[in-house]
Amino acid sequence: MRIVIERVLDGVDLNNYRIIDIPIPYHQRQKSRQKLTVNDMDIIITLERHYKLKPYSVIFVSEEDRTAYRIVPAEEEIIEVKVRDKSEALKVGHIIGNMHMPVGFDYERESVILLYDESVENKLKEKGFEPIKKIGSFIEISEVEHHG
Structure with a gap:
């Protein structure tokens, strides 16, 4: 599976979701464009150039299996x-x-x-x-x- 992320999801209520934390080191969080692989899923991040991934940002929510993917500091x-x-x-x-x-x-x-x-x-x-x-x-x- 491959998904493209163009923005983080603000204000997501994570109750009743299984949360998958994606640990990313500081310098990698500064990149607005990158590819991550999580559980055999390719996540292509293409944020606006001035935007950086902040710790605890939710980048993807799957309503199908009630799973939220969240950036955490490595x-x-x-x-x-x-x-x-x-x-x-x-x-x-x-x-x-x-x-x-x-x-x-x-x-x-x-x-x-x-x-x-x-x-x-x-x-x-x-x-x-x-x-x-x-x-x-x-x-x-x-x-x-x-x-x-």
């Missing part, structure tokens, strides 16, 4: 930097901003989250931070929307 190498206060968060933000890297924030853990990059890890260590390299999901601040 597990990838990240750096977590715990910050004690807003001042530390600003310092980390300044370092990252100068390197033009995407940045996320985990509000529950009070941590800045970055995609892993050895030079960033070293720079943070030089500035007195204790970056933790690990595997996890990365969601850039601009991608954040509240999902119930």
